[in-house]
Amino acid sequence: MINFYFFTIGTCIASFLGLVVDRFPNQSILAPRSHCDHCQHVLGVWDLIPILSQLLHRFHCRYCHQTYPVWYCLFEVWSGLLFLACANSYLSLSQLLTLLGSAVLAIYDLRFMEYPLVIWCCLHAFVLFLSGSNLLMLFFLLLALGAHFFFIGMGAGDFLLLATFSLTLSPSKILYLIQIASLLGILVFALKKEKDRIPFIPCLFLSYHALVFFTIFSR
Secondary structure, eight states, rough: OOOHHHHHOOOOOHHHHHHHHHHTTEEEEEOOOOOOOOTOOBBOGGGOOOOOHHHHHBOOOTTOOOOTTTHHHHHHHHHHHHHHHHHTTSOOOHHHHHHHHHHHHHHHHHHHSOOOHHHHHHHHHHHHHHHHHOHHHHHHHHHHHHHHSOSSSOOHHHHHHHHHTTTOHHHHHHHHHHHHHHHHHHHHHOSSSSSSOOHHHHHHHHHHHHHHHHHHOOO
């Protein structure tokens, strides 16, 4: 029963984070009430149950039958599993927050090629409080400042996220993370038809995710 409780909490958190991604910073995350973006019908209680509502309605709005993106449901399942792993001591609280926060930043980057700085600030503040600072974090913050004023091949947002990752990973693992993320970035660039900028935050997020769970399973 306790595992079900933590899984449910995780899905509810993901549902809220999905709302944040859809609304912030252009709209209030508190009002209006949750509604279908297509028909504007206010959603009832039975429409807002994480995972279950989407499965019952087959990923369609109950009122206008507009298709809902499947990623909402996948995000809720993934978040529930993360909370379950944290509750069973496979993940630390700082790792849990980093995974959730970086996933949100990755979604923003996929959509807009940038993310709201205030969301990173909140994520970093929480993880910093739990983990404490280190020199590697300060190094990446300096690189982020340099990237803001000078072109150095990576965006300031990438270095900011690396600063957060350095709070929960050792320097050697950070090097592995950068290498894995770079390989993913090269692959995405090679497969992309239009050879311009690519969203690199998702590559960093996937690399962090892989390293954290590799560490868990290799214990």
